[in-house]
Each structure stands twice: as C-alpha cells, then as structure tokens.
Amino acid sequence: MKKLDNHLRSTARQLIKFDTEEEVLHYLTAAFRSELYCDFVGVVQNEGSQFVTKAWSGHLPEVTDSFPLDIHTCSPKLLHQSLTIEKADSPEKCQMSRILKKAKVKTWFTVPLNDNDYNLGFCIVGFLNYVPLLEMETHFEEFGKDIAVAMSMAREKKSQLNKIEGIEWLSKNLSLNAPIEQQISELTGRAGKGTNADFACIYLIDEKKNCFIYQPPSYGDFDGPNKIMIEEDYLLNRYFPFLEKPGGSQLTVPLIIDLKPIGVLHIENHRGDPFTENDQRMLELLSNHVAAIIENARLFNNEKEQRNRLQYLLDYQQALVKETVEVENFDGITYKLSCLFQGPVILLDRFMQPISVDMFDDKNRAQLPAGFLEMAMEEKGYSKGADYFSIIVPNETSDIFTLWMINGGGSILGYLALRRSSGYLDEIDQLTIELARNICSLQFIKQKLVLDAKEQAKDSFIAKLLVEKIDDKEDILQYANLFQWDPFLSQRVAVIEITLDERESKGSNLLEQIAKKNLVWDYIKSNLIKIDANILCAYHDEKNILIVPISNETSASKKFWFTLYDQIKKWANETSIKCKVWLGIGGKTNTLSDYYLSYQQGIQALNIVNSRLQHLGYSLFEELGSYAILHHLNYSKAVDLFVMKQLGPLLTYSEGRNTDLCNTLHTFLQNNGNVKNTAEELYIHRSSLLYRLERIESLLDVQLNDAEVRFNLMMALKLYDMYGAKIET
Structure with missing residues (x-):
C-alpha cells in the first residue's frame, strides 16, 4: 500500500508537467500498467451522451471494441466514486460490468475523473486473473482528482498555445489587400478546425436591408438560410440561441467594433458533441482580432466596387451622350x-x-x-x-x-x-x-x-398657302417638298376649336388658358401623326388646322369624319385638361387656290357648329344646306343692316336676360311653326311658348304665320350664325 501510495503521488506530480492531454493520458496508462502489472488500463471520457476511450494500454478487443457506450446504459456511479468488481452494479444493470464479465476480466476497479464537480470520465484498471484489492478507494479518488486537474491544465495549455498560434496565424494570413472571401475562408477554416466543429460560417449584418447575410465560403457543407431577416428587435440571441453559450452542439460569438455588432461567427457539430468554454474562448480570440479586419476589408471592397461602378457609369454616359448626338x-x-x-x-x-x-x-x-x-x-x-x-x-x-x-x-x-x-x-x-x-x-x-423649327417652317408655309391670292407658288412647292407633302392631291381643310370648361378657365389668366389649350392640341397632334402621317397639322391665325387627304374618306366621307372626330374627343379626354372640342370641315381642294376657300368654309362650318350644332360637335361644309349658299355672300354693310332690321329688337331684348328669344324663334321656325313640337324641344309648357311668340311678334312688329316673314327671319338667323361676331347689335 505504501509503495502504491508513493507511486500515485509521483505520478500526480509528473502529470502536471505535460503540455497536452494526449501526453497526460499516455503517461498515465503506461505508468499504471508497469507498476501494477495489470492486463489493461484505460481512460474513458464523458462526451455528451456517450462514453468514449481516449487512451488505452493493453490488448483486450472484447472490451475496446464495445466503445462508445451510451451513458444511460451504464451505472451512474462510474462518474462519482471508485468502484471495484465487488461494489459495482450487477451486469444486468450496468453495460460496463456486463462487457467486463463477458471478456472474463476477473479483477477490475475504476477511478472517477472529477474537476470542480465537472465529470470528465473515469480511469479503469483490469486483471484477467484474480488479484486481491486493498482498501485504497480514498487514495485513488484523490488521484483521480489529480488526473482531472492535470487534464484540465493540459487543455488550458493547449488553449493558450492555440491562442498564440492563432495570433501568429492572424498576422500572417489576414491582410487588408486580400479579398474578403479569402479572409472569411481562412477565418471559418481556423474556427472549424480549432474547435473540432463540423461546420463554421459567418453572418454579417446588412443595415440597409435589415437582415443577416451569409458570407461564403463556409467551413463544411452549408445548409442554413442565406438571409435571416431582423424583425422586431436587434437582440442577437433571438436569431442565434447559442450566442456565447457553451455546452450545446452550436456556438455563436458576435463580431463587434466599437460596441457595435457587425455580424456573428457561428459553429455547429452535427454529431451532437458539446462545445466547451475553451471553444468559446477560441472563437472570441478570433472574433476580437478579425472583426476590424473583416469590416475594413468590407469597406475597402465596397469602396473598390463603388469606384468600378463609377467608371462603368462614366463609360455608359459617353455612349449615351453619343447616342443623343447621332x-x-x-x-x-x-x-x-x-x-x-x-x-x-x-x-x-x-x-x-x-x-x-x-x-x-x-x-x-x-x-x-x-x-x-x-x-x-x-x-x-x-x-x-x-x-x-x-x-x-x-x-x-x-x-x-x-x-x-x-x-x-x-x-x-x-x-x-x-x-x-x-x-x-x-x-x-x-x-x-x-x-x-x-x-x-x-x-x-x-x-x-x-419639332419647333419644323413647326415654324410649317406655320410659315401654311400662312402662304391659306391666302386668297397666292403670289409665289414656287415657294409653296419648296415647303411642300420639305414636308414631303403633295399639295396637288385633293384634300380638305378642317378647323379645330378647343374650349376650356369653366372650372379650367376660372381663376387662370389668358396665358395659362392658352397653355392648357396648347397642351391638349399637342396631344391630339402627336396621336394624329401616329395613325396617319399624311395628315398635316398646323397653327394659323390663332386657329388649329388639319389638312386631310380625300383618299382617307374612301366612299363614306361622313363616316370617316365621324370616326376621326370621335377619336379626337377621346384624345382630348385622355389629358388632364377638362375641355370640349369642335370641328368644322371645309370643302374639297383641286388646286392651290382652293385651300383658302376650303379654310374659310371650315371656319364657317365651325361657327355653325358652335351656334347650332353643338350636340353633333362637327360638320362638313357641304352638309350645311343654305349655309353653304350664304357663305358665298361676302359680308357687307347690307348684311349688317338686313340682320339688324329683322332681329335687332330681339337681340337687344335678349342681352342680359335668361330667356333667349332668338333660340326660341329659331326652334319655332325649324319646326315649321308647330307649337307642340317646339314646346317639347324647348322643354317648356305650351302656354309659356305662346307667351314668348307673342312677345317676339310684339318686339319685331310681325306676324309669324306669314310665310314671307318666316323666310326673312330664318335668313337673318342664318346670317347671324355665320357673321354674328362681326355684326354690331
């Protein structure tokens, strides 16, 4: 007993001299076997849920091949007290006892390896023959504690050595000039190998996108999410539950610069082996030294990428500017x-x-x-x-x-x-x-x-074309050639008037109203050119002009103009300007001199549309009936006197009053003197109409049942429709 006690003390003192856990265990098993003349000595460690042999001396495959063992199948006493073959649980209750019995081990005892209540495992000594065991439990238990301390010290030495090697590795392998992918590859590789992890990776925080972004490459096969969105809060342990928590199969440490996290270093063990505090210290060492390097590398790469993008943008700018020129x-x-x-x-x-x-x-x-x-x-x-x-x-x-x-x-x-x-x-x-x-x-x-230059040239051309007497035909033909327009084709001149709604004109000055009308006209022109490039759009004498080839009308001129007017109204409604559009269409042209006549006819047709045909919105001059004949009467003083003689008192009376007796008279004459039809069209009662008719007869001093009177009044109304703006009331 004295000799064994001295051996234990000598062995304990010797164990603390070793630098690695492997050296401690090798010396321990060799010394026990030589001193005790035993058949085998083994050190079994507790790793998660299994017992695993870390060192073994002696050839006994019946025992060694049985490892690893599930801890729950063995007696829990193995981790807390020294056991002998006599004091151990029966083979039915403990798999360790069962294996030793099956291997025909006659004598054996175990020593628990405890360090500050942390169970590292146990040491087992066995004999194939019967050997009497002395009462050495106390000595062996104290020796077990010495072994555990020696193993912990060896691990700590290894950890410190890893730190020193890690610092040397950091200084040699991580450089600002290296690509960030290389930096991360070196770091994750070092983290994985240094902790015996199956997998290691880095997630960096993207503040702009509010998420964690996986930064390849990883150590081991990556099967996690590429992006982890940060939702309600910025607590890292919500997204990485094993943040700075050893003892599990995962471990995460933050990457911090100036108290601000920029990401995490994350490792995992697929085997389920737990990570220790030493593993955490290893990761913290890496994170403390590489966080700044990674951030600087990221900033450097971002700056480099920005510079490349700017250069790329400048190259494209030159190409785009060239495109605008050519x-x-x-x-x-x-x-x-x-x-x-x-x-x-x-x-x-x-x-x-x-x-x-x-x-x-x-x-x-x-x-x-x-x-x-x-x-x-x-x-x-x-x-x-x-x-x-x-x-x-x-x-x-x-x-x-x-x-x-x-x-x-x-x-x-x-x-x-x-x-x-x-x-x-x-x-x-x-x-x-x-x-x-x-x-x-x-x-x-x-x-x-x-376009402005073309429009100015076009307006000058139209101003020379739409005159009563053309002085220089050659000049007009040159302009026509410029616009690739054939003036000798039969065409029509149409005049468009744009009238703003009251809500558009209210509160705006004249210039603003003109700008709104021009906006609508520009939109109509742009769409007209798209559907027919042969239609000539121009502005002349404060009027919007269309010159349309007769060939577009085919056999149904009225249908063509109805469709075109309907399309023009639609385009006007597509703008943000609330307005109405009226269209007057002149007659056909055969020669250059006919364009002025067609233009004047278009104006007259527009006047009639404004005064009598607003419900239609457009009209062809030749469909105006008697208006077409009256158009050929040049306005003169005689026209003025005739209209005033026939309608003067009526026009004077209607000014400033809600009741338009001129319209009442026109409707009455259009209905051939039928009182019932006239009242229905005017939406008034028969008695109201009769009163108005009496008032008209009284003002004009005429009898409306006289055919000659009706003819003169209708003639005066039509002349007033055509020349109302010129006639002085």
Whole structure:
C-alpha cells in the first residue's frame, strides 16, 4: 500500500508537467500498467451522451471494441466514486460490468475523473486473473482528482498555445489587400478546425436591408438560410440561441467594433458533441482580432466596387451622350439603359404614352406589361408634386416599376420607368438614375427644338398657302417638298376649336388658358401623326388646322369624319385638361387656290357648329344646306343692316336676360311653326311658348304665320350664325 501510495503521488506530480492531454493520458496508462502489472488500463471520457476511450494500454478487443457506450446504459456511479468488481452494479444493470464479465476480466476497479464537480470520465484498471484489492478507494479518488486537474491544465495549455498560434496565424494570413472571401475562408477554416466543429460560417449584418447575410465560403457543407431577416428587435440571441453559450452542439460569438455588432461567427457539430468554454474562448480570440479586419476589408471592397461602378457609369454616359448626338429617336437610349440597369426600361411622353420600350429579358417583346398604362395613369393622379412614384404590375413575379419624371425647361417632358428588384437605392444607383433622366431630357429637348423649327417652317408655309391670292407658288412647292407633302392631291381643310370648361378657365389668366389649350392640341397632334402621317397639322391665325387627304374618306366621307372626330374627343379626354372640342370641315381642294376657300368654309362650318350644332360637335361644309349658299355672300354693310332690321329688337331684348328669344324663334321656325313640337324641344309648357311668340311678334312688329316673314327671319338667323361676331347689335 505504501509503495502504491508513493507511486500515485509521483505520478500526480509528473502529470502536471505535460503540455497536452494526449501526453497526460499516455503517461498515465503506461505508468499504471508497469507498476501494477495489470492486463489493461484505460481512460474513458464523458462526451455528451456517450462514453468514449481516449487512451488505452493493453490488448483486450472484447472490451475496446464495445466503445462508445451510451451513458444511460451504464451505472451512474462510474462518474462519482471508485468502484471495484465487488461494489459495482450487477451486469444486468450496468453495460460496463456486463462487457467486463463477458471478456472474463476477473479483477477490475475504476477511478472517477472529477474537476470542480465537472465529470470528465473515469480511469479503469483490469486483471484477467484474480488479484486481491486493498482498501485504497480514498487514495485513488484523490488521484483521480489529480488526473482531472492535470487534464484540465493540459487543455488550458493547449488553449493558450492555440491562442498564440492563432495570433501568429492572424498576422500572417489576414491582410487588408486580400479579398474578403479569402479572409472569411481562412477565418471559418481556423474556427472549424480549432474547435473540432463540423461546420463554421459567418453572418454579417446588412443595415440597409435589415437582415443577416451569409458570407461564403463556409467551413463544411452549408445548409442554413442565406438571409435571416431582423424583425422586431436587434437582440442577437433571438436569431442565434447559442450566442456565447457553451455546452450545446452550436456556438455563436458576435463580431463587434466599437460596441457595435457587425455580424456573428457561428459553429455547429452535427454529431451532437458539446462545445466547451475553451471553444468559446477560441472563437472570441478570433472574433476580437478579425472583426476590424473583416469590416475594413468590407469597406475597402465596397469602396473598390463603388469606384468600378463609377467608371462603368462614366463609360455608359459617353455612349449615351453619343447616342443623343447621332440618333433622333429613343430606342438606342432605352436599349443602353436596360443594359445599364439590367432590367426593362420604358420611356413615356408627358401624356403617359409609350415612346420606346426595351424589356431586356425578352428582346423580342417590345410591348408593355398588361395594365401598365392604366395603373401608371391612376398612380400619377395620386402622386401630384412627387418626383417619382411606383406601381406593382400583377403577373407571375408581381413586377415593381418606378416611374421618374423627366423635366426640362421648367416643364415635364416625360417619364422614365424602371423595373427594380429592390426598393433601396444607394448613392451610385441614385446617380445612375439622375444620369438617365438627364440623358432622356437632352433627347426630349433636342426633339423639341427640331419639332419647333419644323413647326415654324410649317406655320410659315401654311400662312402662304391659306391666302386668297397666292403670289409665289414656287415657294409653296419648296415647303411642300420639305414636308414631303403633295399639295396637288385633293384634300380638305378642317378647323379645330378647343374650349376650356369653366372650372379650367376660372381663376387662370389668358396665358395659362392658352397653355392648357396648347397642351391638349399637342396631344391630339402627336396621336394624329401616329395613325396617319399624311395628315398635316398646323397653327394659323390663332386657329388649329388639319389638312386631310380625300383618299382617307374612301366612299363614306361622313363616316370617316365621324370616326376621326370621335377619336379626337377621346384624345382630348385622355389629358388632364377638362375641355370640349369642335370641328368644322371645309370643302374639297383641286388646286392651290382652293385651300383658302376650303379654310374659310371650315371656319364657317365651325361657327355653325358652335351656334347650332353643338350636340353633333362637327360638320362638313357641304352638309350645311343654305349655309353653304350664304357663305358665298361676302359680308357687307347690307348684311349688317338686313340682320339688324329683322332681329335687332330681339337681340337687344335678349342681352342680359335668361330667356333667349332668338333660340326660341329659331326652334319655332325649324319646326315649321308647330307649337307642340317646339314646346317639347324647348322643354317648356305650351302656354309659356305662346307667351314668348307673342312677345317676339310684339318686339319685331310681325306676324309669324306669314310665310314671307318666316323666310326673312330664318335668313337673318342664318346670317347671324355665320357673321354674328362681326355684326354690331
């Protein structure tokens, strides 16, 4: 006993000299076997839910091949007290006893390895022959504690050595100039190998997108989420339950700079082996030293990426500017912008009509998504004054399009629509969009300058064409050649009048009203050119003019003009300006001199529409009946005197009164003197009509049942319709 006690003390003193756990266990098993002349010595460690052999001396495969053992199948006494073959649980209750009995071990005893109530496992000594065991439990239990302390010290030494090696590794392997992927590969590899983990990875916080983003590469096979959204709070342990908590199969430590977390270092063991405090200290060492390096590397790479994007943007700017110089349309610009933004680009004019479309992912489909224009028009109405607005087009992917206004010269020129996968825009994205808007604005302004020059030339041309006597036909033909327009084809001159609703004109001055009318006229012109490039649109003598080839009418002129007028009204309603449109259509032309006559006829037809045919909205001159004959009477003093003699008292009486006796008289004459039909058309009672007729007869001193009187009054009314603006009442 004395010799054994001395051996235990000597062995305990020797164990603390070793640097590694493997050296401790190797010396222990070799010393016991040589001193006790036993057949085998083993050290069994507690790893999670199993007993695993960490060191073994002696050849006994019947025992060693049985490991690992499930802890719950063995006696719990193995971890808390020394046991012998006599004091151990029966083989029926303890698998360890059962294995030793089956291997025909005659004598054996165990020593628990405890360090501050933490059970590391036990040491087992066995003999194939019977050997009397002395009462050495107390000595062996104290020796077990010494072994546990020696193992813990060896582990601590190894941990400190790992730290030193880790610091040396950090200084050698991590550099600011290295790509961030390389940095992360080195770090996760070091974390995985240093903790014997099956898997290690890094998640960095993306504050802009409010989430954790997985940063490849990982150590081991990655099967976790690429993105973890941060929802209600920023507590890291809500998203990583094993944050700074050893003892489980997962372990996470934060990456912190200036008390601000930038991400986490996360490891896992698929085998279920728990991570220790030493593993946590290892990860903390890595995180403390690499957090700043990773953040600096990320900032450096971001700066490098920003610089590359800026250079890329400058190259595209040159290409786009070149496109505006060499090409007049927008197709080349939308194509280059779609390549720049890596998505569909739609360019619209100020009336929300598409000018150019490039869908990027489908080059053969240059058409708008279904419902795009309707939703854009609706959202535009809700976002007045905003620089941009977004719409969601319902389809398989529910595309989100953002429409930015394109401004120039103090007015809206159009809209640039882009499909974006994310609503967030960084500084380079915003700069890119501003560049795109400026390029589109330049092209719009360029087109406007060209169109203004053409319009001025066209107005000059129309001013020389629509005169009573043409002085220089050659000059007119030169203009016609410029516009590729054939003046010798039979045509009609139509005059359009745009009248603002009271709510549009109320509170606005004359210039504002003219601007609104011009906006409507520009929209009508832009659509007319699209459906028929042969229609000539112009502005002459404060009137909007259309010159339309007769060939468009085919065999049904009235049907053609009805359809065209209906389309013009529709276009006017599509603008944001509330207004009405009237149309007067002149006769056919055969020679250059006929254009002035057709123009005058168009004006006369427009006057009749304004005064008598507003319910129709348009009229052809040749369908005006007697008005067409009266048109050939040049306005003179005689016309003035005739109208005043026939209608003067009636016109004077009606001024400033709600009752329009002239309209009552016109309706009565149109109905051939039928009192019932006239009352129904005027929506008044028969007695009211009879009173008005008596009043008319009294004012004019005539009898309305006289045919000659009716003829003269109808003639005067028609002349007043045609020349009312010139006749002085």
